[in-house]
Amino acid sequence: MLARFISSFSEQARQAGITCLQYYVEQVEEQRLQVYEQELERLQLADVTLVYVEGEYKGQLGSTFIENPDPELFAEHIANIKQMAECNNTSFTPLPFHRVSEPLAQTDDLPTSLLVEKLKAAEQAAYAQDQRVKHVSECSFLSKKKRILLLDDQGNRMEDCLQYYRVGMGVVAQAGQQVQTARLAKLARNINELDMTGLAEAAAGRALSMLNAAPVETGNYPVIFHNQVVCQLLLTFLPAFFADRVQNSMSRMGGQLGQQVANAKLSLVEDPDFDLGIITRRFDDEGSPTSKKAIIADGILKSYLHNRRTAEKAGVVSTGNGFKRDYTEKPTISPTNLYLRQGTSTLADLQKEMGTGLLITECDGMFAGANPVSGDFSLISKGYLIDGGEVVRPVAQITVAGNFFELLKQVSSIGCDYDSTGSENGFVTAPSLLIPSLAVAGE
Known part of the structure; x- marks a missing residue:
C-alpha cells in the first residue's frame, strides 16, 4: 500500500512540475492502558501511517504532510508543496541515502488481558503496603512501536525502528492532615524488564517515607x-x-x-x-x-x-x-x-x-x-x-x-x-x- 501510494503521488507531482520527491514515513503502533480502582479505565489503541513529503519546485524546497493517503486529496497536497516552495527561500537538499544494517527485530506485546491483570495486581500491591496509602492516582502502561522509513522517487530506501514500554505509578499517602505523593515511571526496550508490582511498591514506599516531612534551616x-x-x-x-x-x-x-x-x-x-x-x-x-x-x-x-x-x-x-x-x-x-x-x-x-x-x-x-x-x-x-x-x-x-x-x-x-x-x-x-x-x- 505504501509503495503504491508513493508511486502514484510521485507521478502526479511530477506532472505538476515537482521533482526530486523524498518521503519521511512513520508507521506507529501504540497501546495505552490505565487501571483505576481495579477497573480498566482506559484502553487506547492506535495504528497509523504518517508521511512528510519534500520536493523541488522552481529550484526551491516545498513540503507537505499527509495523514490520509486518499488519491482524491493528492491535488491539495501537491498545491501545498508548490505554495511552500514559492514562499520559501530554501534550496532543495537531497537525503544522504546509504547502506544500513537490518533494523532490530520488534517483539510481540503481551496479551492485553494479561497486562490489565498485571496493572491490577500492581495497584493492589501499592494499597497493601500500608493502610496510610489512600489513593493510587496512576497505574498505567504504554507500549510503542515505531517504524521510520526514508524514501525517494528514485527507489532509494532506508528503514529504522524503535520499540519501548513505559509503566507509571502514582501514590498518595496520608497521616492525619499531612499528605504526601510519589510518582515513579520506568521505560525499557524489553517488557520483561518492567516490574509493575515492584514499581508500585516503590512508589508507595516513597510516599510513606515522606510523611511528616519538614523543612531544614536555611x-x-x-x-x-x-x-x-x-x-x-x-x-x-x-x-x-x-x-x-x-x-x-x-x-x-x-x-x-x-x-x-x-x-x-x-x-x-x-x-x-x-x-x-x-x-x-x-x-x-x-x-x-x-x-x-x-x-x-x-x-x-x-x-x-x-x-x-x-x-x-x-x-x-x-x-x-x-x-x-x-x-x-x-x-x-x-x-x-x-x-x-x-x-x-x-x-x-x-x-x-x-x-x-x-x-x-x-x-x-x-x-x-x-x-x-x-x-x-x-x-x-x-x-x-x-x-x-x-x-x-x-x-x-x-x-x-x-x-x-x-x-x-x-x-x-x-x-x-x-x-x-x-x-x-x-x-x-x-x-x-x-x-x-x-x-x-x-x-
Missing part, C-alpha cells in the same frame, strides 16, 4: 542528588550542548570545545546502542548515521550535537542528531541515549562519605525554575536529612539553588546506582552525585 549543605534528579537535570540543561544553541549564542558551552567544563571524573556519552537506552536508531531523521560519541570525556568538552544544518554552518559532519519532534516539523537537534558514566560508590557509600547533609530525591518545577542558557536553577525539592551517613527524617518545603555548569565542576563523588528517564526525544541514564555544598532555603 543554609549551605552537602547534597546528594539522587539518580532520577540527576537525569532530570541533564535533560533540562542538555540543550546547552546543541550546536544550534551554541551558534545562536544561547549556551554557556560556546567556545568551550577542548576545555575543562566538568570534574575530571565526569564523562557524558551518547550511544544509540546503549543497553539501558530505548532509542535504538542507526540513522537520524535526516539520513545521517548515528554513532557513539563522548560529549564530555574526563571533564573535557569533546563535541556538540549537530544536525545537517548546524554541521554545514560549522564546517563539520553531522553527528546524526537531526530528529523530528513531530512528523509535520523539520528536524531539530535531540539525542538518542545519553549516559553519565557511573562510578563505584553505592548510594549508602555516598551517604557515609557525605556524613551530614541532604539526599534530594525529587525536584519540582524543573522547567520553570531552571534556565538552560545561564545554568541557574532554583527548585522546590524533597528528600531526606542524612546524619552520620544514615537517614534521619524526611525533608520537604525546601528550595535548592545553584548553577548546573558550576555543579558539574563541583561533583566530588559519583554513584554506581544507575536509573533512567526521558522519552523518544531524548533518554538519559545517570547515577547519584555528591555535591560538597549547595544553597538550601528552608525555614
Whole structure:
C-alpha cells in the first residue's frame, strides 16, 4: 500500500512540475492502558501511517504532510508543496541515502488481558503496603512501536525502528492532615524488564517515607542528588550542548570545545546502542548515521550535537542528531541515549562519605525554575536529612539553588546506582552525585 501510494503521488507531482520527491514515513503502533480502582479505565489503541513529503519546485524546497493517503486529496497536497516552495527561500537538499544494517527485530506485546491483570495486581500491591496509602492516582502502561522509513522517487530506501514500554505509578499517602505523593515511571526496550508490582511498591514506599516531612534551616549543605534528579537535570540543561544553541549564542558551552567544563571524573556519552537506552536508531531523521560519541570525556568538552544544518554552518559532519519532534516539523537537534558514566560508590557509600547533609530525591518545577542558557536553577525539592551517613527524617518545603555548569565542576563523588528517564526525544541514564555544598532555603 505504501509503495503504491508513493508511486502514484510521485507521478502526479511530477506532472505538476515537482521533482526530486523524498518521503519521511512513520508507521506507529501504540497501546495505552490505565487501571483505576481495579477497573480498566482506559484502553487506547492506535495504528497509523504518517508521511512528510519534500520536493523541488522552481529550484526551491516545498513540503507537505499527509495523514490520509486518499488519491482524491493528492491535488491539495501537491498545491501545498508548490505554495511552500514559492514562499520559501530554501534550496532543495537531497537525503544522504546509504547502506544500513537490518533494523532490530520488534517483539510481540503481551496479551492485553494479561497486562490489565498485571496493572491490577500492581495497584493492589501499592494499597497493601500500608493502610496510610489512600489513593493510587496512576497505574498505567504504554507500549510503542515505531517504524521510520526514508524514501525517494528514485527507489532509494532506508528503514529504522524503535520499540519501548513505559509503566507509571502514582501514590498518595496520608497521616492525619499531612499528605504526601510519589510518582515513579520506568521505560525499557524489553517488557520483561518492567516490574509493575515492584514499581508500585516503590512508589508507595516513597510516599510513606515522606510523611511528616519538614523543612531544614536555611543554609549551605552537602547534597546528594539522587539518580532520577540527576537525569532530570541533564535533560533540562542538555540543550546547552546543541550546536544550534551554541551558534545562536544561547549556551554557556560556546567556545568551550577542548576545555575543562566538568570534574575530571565526569564523562557524558551518547550511544544509540546503549543497553539501558530505548532509542535504538542507526540513522537520524535526516539520513545521517548515528554513532557513539563522548560529549564530555574526563571533564573535557569533546563535541556538540549537530544536525545537517548546524554541521554545514560549522564546517563539520553531522553527528546524526537531526530528529523530528513531530512528523509535520523539520528536524531539530535531540539525542538518542545519553549516559553519565557511573562510578563505584553505592548510594549508602555516598551517604557515609557525605556524613551530614541532604539526599534530594525529587525536584519540582524543573522547567520553570531552571534556565538552560545561564545554568541557574532554583527548585522546590524533597528528600531526606542524612546524619552520620544514615537517614534521619524526611525533608520537604525546601528550595535548592545553584548553577548546573558550576555543579558539574563541583561533583566530588559519583554513584554506581544507575536509573533512567526521558522519552523518544531524548533518554538519559545517570547515577547519584555528591555535591560538597549547595544553597538550601528552608525555614
